[in-house]
Amino acid sequence: MxxxxxxxxxxxxxxxxxxxxxxxxxxxxxxxxxxxxxxxxxxxxxxxxxxxxxxxxxxxxxxxxxxxxxxxxxxxxxxxxxxxxxxxxxxxxxxxxxxxxxxxxxxxxxxxxxxxxxxxxxMIETVRATVAVDFSDMALIKARLLARNVAIVGESFTDKGPVLSLDLRKDEAETIIAMVVDLSRGKAVVSLDD
CATH class of the missing domain: 3.30.230.30 (Impact, N-terminal domain)
Known part of the structure; x- marks a missing residue:
């Protein structure tokens, strides 16, 4: 559309x-x-x-x-x-x-x-995702997200690492989330906002 x-x-x-x-x-x-x-x-x-x-x-x-x-x-x-x-x-x-x-x-x-x-x-339908990663994974994950043209719309920090707010194309959301989980060796915590 x-x-x-x-x-x-x-x-x-x-x-x-x-x-x-x-x-x-x-x-x-x-x-x-x-x-x-x-x-x-x-x-x-x-x-x-x-x-x-x-x-x-x-x-x-x-x-x-x-x-x-x-x-x-x-x-x-x-x-x-x-x-x-x-x-x-x-x-x-x-x-x-x-x-x-x-x-x-x-x-x-x-x-x-x-x-x-x-x-x-x-018109591209998007979904907002929140991703918490370790400091040790931050640079690699951010680089890969930017390479995939994922919009990082917010970033905050906890004592373990950054919490990224992402706008994902709805048709690519599962693939991007799987990539983040793989890059973090399963340590990333991902939640989709409604």
Whole structure:
């Protein structure tokens, strides 16, 4: 899954109607609501939107025929494997009716155009681990963790040695923990935080 790094916009004209898509990364539902309030244009005919955060999603057709705006916007989000994203597509009516198919293509197409142009980053699920090691193992273990690009986010000391707080990729956590235990000859104490 991917998310956006910043707010992105795109516009297109379809049979004299102007469509403006604005997309942004979000972390929670309230952030999506705040974004929609801030970026909906009250002078426009319609402000249709969709957002997805994990399994949670919402969309609105804002007065357009049911299923012709919000769902296509959500489909554009899902079609690009995005998560933690909100998109609002604003329409200023140009006097020519687009029909249901035309609305689906216009709203979904404008959202997809905006999302394709956006800079994306991969979302990597992590888990926090605490590792207590002896002073004699500290240098080797830290060197191997850094070589594996493991983020050491905290370090404290006891009378026996350092206690490291690590952010591990969830898909690599077991391998990294096994490596630390092996390097310490079974003496490292590892716990995973919830």
């Amino acid at each position: 991917f998310t956006l790094t910043r707010i992105e916009t795109a516009t297109q004209d379809v049979k004299k109607s102007r469509f403006l898509a604005i997309a942004a990364p979000i972390a929670e539902e309230q952030a999506a609501k705040d974004f929609l309030t801030a970026h909906s244009d009250v002078t426009a005919n319609h402000n249709c939107w969709a957002w997805r955060i994990g399994q949670a999603y919402r969309f609105s057709d804002d007065g357009e025929p049911s299923g012709t705006a919000g769902k296509p916007i959500l489909a554009a989000i899902d079609g690009q494997a995005l998560d933690g994203v909100v998109v609002v597509v604003t329409r200023w009516f140009g006097g020519i009716l687009l029909g249901s198919g035309g609305l689906v293509r216009a709203y979904g197409g404008t959202a997809a155009l905006c999302l394709r142009a956006a800079e994306k980053i991969e």
